[in-house]
Amino acid sequence: MMRQADDFAVLIAFALAFWCYAVHAGPAEEQREENLRRMARIQNATALAAPKAPSAAYAMQIALAVRKSIHLDTEIKGNPEAVVRIETASDGRILNHNLVQSSGVVEWDTSVLQAIVRTERLPLEPNEALPKVIVFHFRPNE
Numbered sequence: 001m002m003r004q005a006d007d008f009a010v011l012i013a014f015a016l017a018f019w020c021y022a023v024h025a026g027p028a029e030e031q032r033e034e035n036l037r038r039m040a041r042i043q044n045a046t047a048l049a050a051p052k053a054p055s056a057a058y059a060m061q062i063a064l065a066v067r068k069s070i071h072l073d074t075e076i077k078g079n080p081e082a083v084v085r086i087e088t089a090s091d092g093r094i095l096n097h098n099l100v101q102s103s104g105v106v107e108w109d110t111s112v113l114q115a116i117v118r119t120e121r122l123p124l125e126p127n128e129a130l131p132k133v134i135v136f137h138f139r140p141n142e
């Protein structure tokens with residue numbers, strides 16, 4: 001009889017614990033599911049608002065627009081890299097530019113910056129989005 005009483009007490013304790021969990025976990029589970037739905041909406045909105053990167057062909061066309069304006073009178077040893085950040089308007093105009101990382105060769109850096117000023121406007125393509133900010137890596141032998 002004692003064994004049955006112990007089993008019954010365990011069963012009652014288990015039922016009470018389950019009932020407490022069900023009463024208290026319900027709102028928490030609903031809140032968790034609402035938070036997951038909210039996070040999914042935010043993620044979807046962010047993905048839709050994120051600008052599409054230009055295709056490789058269009059990126060090359062943009063880089064060539066600047067590269068063809070580079071005029072360099074001196075020979076440069078090696079293949080130093082100048083990194084330039086360009087801000088653009090939606091119509092392709094170059095609004096601002098700055099040297100992010102010098103190549104270590106003043107002549108090359110100056111030639112690249114002057115080429116950007118000469119370019120004035122980057123090409124537009126019908127099905128491509130021109131990024132508002134572009135970072136170019138220019139090397140004289142590429």
